[in-house]
Amino acid sequence: MTYDTYFVVGIVILILAVLAAIGAIRRGKAPRISSILLLIGGGLVVVAISAKPNAYSISTIPQVFESVLNHFMSYLGT
Template identity: 70%
Template sequence: MTYDTFFVVGLFILVLAVPAILGAFRRGEAPRVPAILVLIGGGLIVVAIGAKPNAYSISTIPQVIDSVISHFIAYLRT
């Protein structure tokens, strides 16, 4: 796995954690599982940014996501 993949998977996990957090608060429960998701997603993003400090910015995120998805699709076709 490349660091771009870590970054994209971390973003995906963080996006999935948002509805889980909102649902837990709505039900009046402690958001234990969403908190773990935030830690995992945030950790993956921190690892990717730590390895490539100047590679990721707001303007490059769509390009990174597109690159990772295209590599994944190419992998599936082989």
């Protein structure tokens, strides 16, 4: 479950990196924060994929997100 969490958090951070890059480019500034987010998110995804090489594919991403969100919600007690 830990590597699934790394994978999901990494994907979310990568999405934020893309949004930060678009915002920085539209403002005419250097995308510094987005490059840091890209390194962090990419690192988390690489760690998860290297630990479980055949566990993640395009078709299993929704299932992984669902399992991580269900685990998080059960941790919160709802």
